[in-house]
Amino acid sequence: MSTQNKDFNRAMELLTSMTAETSESKRVAAAMGEMATDWLTPHYLLALSDRMAAATDDLARFKLMRKAARDVVTFQRSGLSCARLQLDRERLAFKQKVHQDAIETKRQLEERRDPNEPMTEAELKACVDKVDEIFGFKKVQT
Numbered sequence: 001m002s003t004q005n006k007d008f009n010r011a012m013e014l015l016t017s018m019t020a021e022t023s024e025s026k027r028v029a030a031a032m033g034e035m036a037t038d039w040l041t042p043h044y045l046l047a048l049s050d051r052m053a054a055a056t057d058d059l060a061r062f063k064l065m066r067k068a069a070r071d072v073v074t075f076q077r078s079g080l081s082c083a084r085l086q087l088d089r090e091r092l093a094f095k096q097k098v099h100q101d102a103i104e105t106k107r108q109l110e111e112r113r114d115p116n117e118p119m120t121e122a123e124l125k126a127c128v129d130k131v132d133e134i135f136g137f138k139k140v141q142t
Contacts, residue, residue: 033082037075044071 048068055061119127132138 037079041075 048064051064052061055064129138
């Protein structure tokens with residue numbers, strides 16, 4: 001095996017390994033984001049509850065509630081953004097699959113024999129044999 005082939009094979013192995021690691025790290029990152037949100041929410045609510053109880057007047061409570069509402073909206077937006085990214089990835093994968101299927105179909109159509117091209121002797125003999133078989137002039141060999 002030549003040095004170029006060895007280098008190419010090594011590069012392909014590395015690329016395959018990196019692809020597997022990347023997809024695994026994406027899956028882990030998504031799970032970690034969910035775990036962080038699950039952990040953060042109750043802690044955030046406890047801290048907010050303590051600060052609301054410590055607030056001395058209505059204006060301080062109102063400011064805390066506005067800040068909390070802003071934080072909740074930010075959390076929701078990040079969750080929606082992650083979901084949108086996932087949908088975009090799925091949409092892209094679907095479009096790529098459709099495109100690959102179209103390319104494969106086109107390739108198969110291009111490989112078909114041109115019906116205007118004359119038959120070879122072997123093709124002509126196969127057609128005659130099949131017609132003879134259909135009309136019973138020739139026994140089917142099993």
